[in-house]
Amino acid sequence: MLTLGIDLGSRKVKLAALRDWQLLWLRDFDTIPFYKRYGGMHEGRLTIDFAALELFSGGEQPSAMVVTGYGRNTINLEGARVIPEIQAHVLGARFQTGCDTFTLIDLGGQDTKVARVEGGILQDFLMNDKCAASSGRYLENMAQVLDISLDELARYADNPVSLDATCGIFGESELIGKIVEGHPLPHLCAGINATLVKRVLPMLRRFPQDMLLVTGGVARNQAFCRMLEQATGARLLVPEHPQHNGAIGCARHAAAGA
Amino acid sequence: MVGFTTTIPLEILIAAGRPPADLNNLFITDPDPQGLIEEAEIAGFPRNICGWIKGLYGTVLRHGIGEVIAVTEGDCSNTQALMEVLCLQGVKTIPFAYPYDRSRETLALEIRKLSDHFGVSAAQVAEARAQLERVRAKVHEIDRLTWDENRVSGEDNHLFQVCTSDMKGDPAAFEREIDEFLRAAQTRAPFSESLRLAYIGVPPIITNLYPSLEEMGARVVFNETQRQFSMPYATADLVEQYRRYTYPYDVFSRLDDIEEQIALRRVDGVIHYVQSFCFRQIEDLIVRKRLKVPILTLEGDRPGPLDARSRIRIEGFLEMLKARKPC
Numbered sequence A: 001m002l003t004l005g006i007d008l009g010s011r012k013v014k015l016a017a018l019r020d021w022q023l024l025w026l027r028d029f030d031t032i033p034f035y036k037r038y039g040g041m042h043e044g045r046l047t048i049d050f051a052a053l054e055l056f057s058g059g060e061q062p063s064a065m066v067v068t069g070y071g072r073n074t075i076n077l078e079g080a081r082v083i084p085e086i087q088a089h090v091l092g093a094r095f096q097t098g099c100d101t102f103t104l105i106d107l108g109g110q111d112t113k114v115a116r117v118e119g120g121i122l123q124d125f126l127m128n129d130k131c132a133a134s135s136g137r138y139l140e141n142m143a144q145v146l147d148i149s150l151d152e153l154a155r156y157a158d159n160p161v162s163l164d165a166t167c168g169i170f171g172e173s174e175l176i177g178k179i180v181e182g183h184p185l186p187h188l189c190a191g192i193n194a195t196l197v198k199r200v201l202p203m204l205r206r207f208p209q210d211m212l213l214v215t216g217g218v219a220r221n222q223a224f225c226r227m228l229e230q231a232t233g234a235r236l237l238v239p240e241h242p243q244h245n246g247a248i249g250c251a252r253h254a255a256a257g258a
Numbered sequence B: 001m002v003g004f005t006t007t008i009p010l011e012i013l014i015a016a017g018r019p020p021a022d023l024n025n026l027f028i029t030d031p032d033p034q035g036l037i038e039e040a041e042i043a044g045f046p047r048n049i050c051g052w053i054k055g056l057y058g059t060v061l062r063h064g065i066g067e068v069i070a071v072t073e074g075d076c077s078n079t080q081a082l083m084e085v086l087c088l089q090g091v092k093t094i095p096f097a098y099p100y101d102r103s104r105e106t107l108a109l110e111i112r113k114l115s116d117h118f119g120v121s122a123a124q125v126a127e128a129r130a131q132l133e134r135v136r137a138k139v140h141e142i143d144r145l146t147w148d149e150n151r152v153s154g155e156d157n158h159l160f161q162v163c164t165s166d167m168k169g170d171p172a173a174f175e176r177e178i179d180e181f182l183r184a185a186q187t188r189a190p191f192s193e194s195l196r197l198a199y200i201g202v203p204p205i206i207t208n209l210y211p212s213l214e215e216m217g218a219r220v221v222f223n224e225t226q227r228q229f230s231m232p233y234a235t236a237d238l239v240e241q242y243r244r245y246t247y248p249y250d251v252f253s254r255l256d257d258i259e260e261q262i263a264l265r266r267v268d269g270v271i272h273y274v275q276s277f278c279f280r281q282i283e284d285l286i287v288r289k290r291l292k293v294p295i296l297t298l299e300g301d302r303p304g305p306l307d308a309r310s311r312i313r314i315e316g317f318l319e320m321l322k323a324r325k326p327c
Helices: A031-038 A083-097 A136-146 A168-181 A186-203 A222-232 A247-255 B012-015 B022-030 B033-045 B051-063 B078-088 B105-119 B122-147 B154-165 B173-188 B209-215 B224-229 B238-244 B251-264 B280-290 B308-324
Strands: A001-006 A012-019 A020-031 A040-044 A047-048 A064-069 A080-082 A102-107 A112-118 A123-125 A212-216 A235-237 B001-002 B020-022 B066-073 B092-097 B195-201 B218-225 B271-277 B295-299
Touching: A001 A222, A012 A031, A012 A247, A012 B271, A020 A031, A020 B092, A020 B295, A047 B033, A047 B051, A064 A083, A083 A102, A083 A112, A083 A247, A102 A186, A112 A186, A112 B238, A123 B173, A123 B308, A136 A168, A136 A186, A136 B271, A168 A186, A168 B092, A186 A222, A212 B066, A212 B078, A222 A235, A222 B122, B001 B022, B001 B051, B012 B020, B012 B105, B012 B122, B012 B209, B012 B251, B022 B051, B033 B051, B051 B078, B066 B078, B078 B092, B078 B295, B092 B105, B122 B154, B122 B173, B122 B218, B122 B238, B154 B173, B154 B195, B154 B209, B154 B218, B154 B224, B195 B224, B195 B251, B195 B308, B209 B218, B209 B308, B218 B224, B251 B280, B271 B280, B280 B295, B295 B308
Parallel strands: A001 A064, A064 A080, A102 A212, A212 A235, B001 B020, B001 B066, B066 B092, B195 B218, B195 B271, B271 B295
Antiparallel strands: A001 A012, A012 A020, A040 A047, A102 A112, A112 A123
């Protein structure tokens, strides 16, 4: 049995396919080019041209498809079920790790979610509001200011410079000020990663700190994960495919319902 | 027309024969509430100030309201600066303060000052109170029909209660509207949604929140602040009435009322609405510590329909409530 999960994120569209409950493949696209290339308006609703995506060889079709993320209410995907994001992420985290009791932190392009799951049941959750200064997009901006890659940024956790601007855009000029002061690149990078930890800690503090699962693109930032582990004292686990966690959750949901 | 920035002892204006106008209601029902905010920003109000304050400023100017009662204590302290800016524009402003300590003497003095300003006697105010009590009792019945018989939508519950702050400027006409609504509602088929919600905090700046929730299978059966505007408690006199009224005082008295109503109305989850840049956002941490039911904190900034980000939060919350609910 073949199932497909789609997570329509603010920065990336992620896809996951499962065959007989085993991960078959993962794919992702930048959101805007994805909509430009594969999206179209049909009777006032956005439609995705799945044939053009060439997801499956030999004309094979998934027996079930589940979608989540931004725009899932307006996108007309024939035969697709839509589920809330938080549900997709919890399902993905359980599928990937086998854990049933944990606190999940998902750091995406613009959204940060923290969810508490006990015995497999979602107990409570929080999301950032009206400000995306604690998201992946912030890291992208700052890496761009430093003219380095996200992978390079993710290497440094020691001797962080202090960055205090509330606004992610003002943070850029603050960072430029620190460059001018002569701080070395590793310390600047560590400062950026530390800012993210400071921003998410108040959200995390409301939940038990026993087992912390980190997902979303930001989970690939090792320095952030290390600093978060130190700050919380929690056992921290990053699933194998953190960025595709929501899409995997959708595919898993599709498999259960197919 | 006399404008006011939040609920004040309405009885005084009715006794004085002055048409009351809750500026919040005028602002949010304006065809272009965004434009009113922009007007305030052009005048120099900062971007990181509550949308309601800016909306009220725009409303006073747009409607040419010459006299405004400004509640400077017990609501938003930004009102103080709003009052000063309005003064600059030549608007006559009358300060009114709810004492934080609920002092009967201080509140009685505030009410007396307001009565003196409008030149009304205690007897005239008592007469107006009797008239308003009759209208309020009918709105209480709408509220009961909402949670007890499930015949009223969250939005109608919100609208009728929120309008009790100024009785839409004309208590007699509002009463007729209520009578008509009650006649229709009493015989309606009850709603059969799967989730019952409480809405707490200031009324929403989001224009389609209630119908959106109902589309998602959840109905608001308790509107905390709006119900307070309708003066839900039986009290001996006017001063006691505005002492029992919870909204302008401490969060703990509000929470006593909220807890009681959550139990009575069999609520599955709470939406705590907070306004961007409002001091009440801080109180969210107390609300979360105290209430034992799941809470979604929903933040609103400017008037308009529910945005995609808030929708995602609500959907996740409702899904969680469904999973937790015993079948």
